[in-house]
Structures are given as structure tokens and as C-alpha cells.
Amino acid sequence: MDWREYIHSNPKILLGKPTVKKTRISVEFLLGLFAAGWTEQQVLENYPTLTPEALRAVFAVD
DSSP, rough: GGGTTTEEEETGGGGOOOTTTOOOOOOOHHHHHHHHOOOOHHHHHHHHTHHHHHHHHHHHHO
């Protein structure tokens, strides 16, 4: 998986924090949800603009 298809950084959006493309949802925010015990299903239900692939991209490592 190439995480760059789903994650980007734009200085005009959230001060350049990495976000999921076509959203204003930051990678940092999503990681915080998972750290707080949220499941993938809970995140997808509460943020319907996200896809399972976008969530996997949050954890992708080159």
C-alpha cells in the first residue's frame, strides 16, 4: 500500500498536519482515537467519509 494515496499535508489545512485526503481529519486525531480504545468499526461509523483503506494508510510504514 502506498499511504501517499490517502494521506497528505497542506499548509492551508490544520497548519500542515498530515490529514486524510479530502477530509480535515488529521492522522494525529485518528491515532488518538485508536489509542483511546476505538475500533476500526467505531471510527468508520462515526466518520463516514473515511474508508478502511484510508485507516490502514494511517499505520502504513515505508
